[in-house]
Amino acid sequence: MATSVQRASQLTMANLKGKVDPDWCPGCGDFGVLAALQKALVELQIPPHDVVTISGIGCSSNLPGYINTYGMHTLHGRALAVATGLKLANHGLTVIVTGGDGDGFGIGGNHFVHSMRRNVDLLYVVMDNQIYGLTTGQTSPTSRVGMKTKSMPFGNIEAPVNPISLALAAGATFVARGFSGEQKHLTELIKQGIEHKGFSFLDVFSPCVTYNHDNTYQWFRPRVKKLEDDKAYEATDWVAAMEKSLVWGDEIPIGKFFERTDLPSLHAAEPVLSDGALVRAPNRVPAEAAQGFIQELM
Ligand SMILES: Cc1ncc(C[n+]2csc(CCOP(=O)(O)OP(=O)(O)O)c2C)c(N)n1
Ligand code: SF4
Ligand SMILES: [Mg+2]
Secondary structure, rough: OOHHHHHHHOOHHHHHHHHOOOOOOOOOHHHHHHHHHHHHHHHHHHOOHHEEEEOOOHHHHHHHHHHHHEEEEOOOOHHHHHHHHHHHHHHOOEEEEEEEEEHHHHHHHHHHHHHHHOOOOOEEEEEEEEOOOOOOOOOOOOOOOOOOOOOOOOOOOOOOOOHHHHHHOOOOOEEEEEEEHHHHHHHHHEEEEEEEEOEEEEEEEOOOOOOEEEEEHHHHOOOOOHHHHOOOOOOEEEEHHHHHHHHOOOOOOEEEEEEOOOOOOOOHHHHHOOOOOHHOOOOOHHHHHHHHHHHHOO
């Protein structure tokens, strides 16, 4: 039985509450993602000072302000680049990147592909609402063909990105899909993604109740089917995962599509980091030279 001292040091949901409350629209799917992320950190008992939450720009990208961890709200589409630098500087930290479909698959598409190819050890959670929410309802890279938005009032004419197929093709070593309306399931996927050593990609259906009237909770609920309920499905089979990633319609799979654990993450493959985290390494630049650099940048 835990003593009162042990209990006091236990991480709780209250410890992870941010200094400001979310200003998301009532009913926004992002509330469910934030709650699942906090729950996952509590269940894994990872202290807030060991976690950094990094985002780009968008409604979803406001998340780091609403959780009590270290955090950075960076530029539109640039969160993964910042997160890669951070992980290489201090690989002891748990790095979680959050953002939207526009942020991650549009303007940030290049970083998305290359971070997966490099197997950077972080969890990337995309709150995929198939629309640009923050900028009040334009077509995004995951909007369905025919969807009418402010930027395409006669209907979207562009084929959407399939984030799961793209992640598999780019070499992500953990690929999953969740739904904000399936809290327990989502929490489990986040936990697995955090614990995976390498790039974990988690695409989450997170309905925008204000601007996307096509892909609503009511639309998703009868369609989402958990991969875990299919006992024959093996998440170690890349070809099977690729086939599953193409399933979309009356049935939409959620859950873990794929995981492999045989590849080193970027920091583990980097010989310079084999002696420990860069931030703890002795400074190899002579003091005078360092002063020179600092002066130049001032
Ligand atoms: C370089 C740059 N281009 C465009 C914008 C405008 N902008 C801000 S958020 C956003 C899209 C947001 O959509 P998404 O990433 O899907 O996030 P959501 O708001 O839906 O959560 C855009 C185009 C910007 N802030 N910076
Ligand atoms: S506009 Fe959409 S994505 Fe943004 S907070 Fe409102 S419901 Fe959420
Ligand atoms: Mg969006």
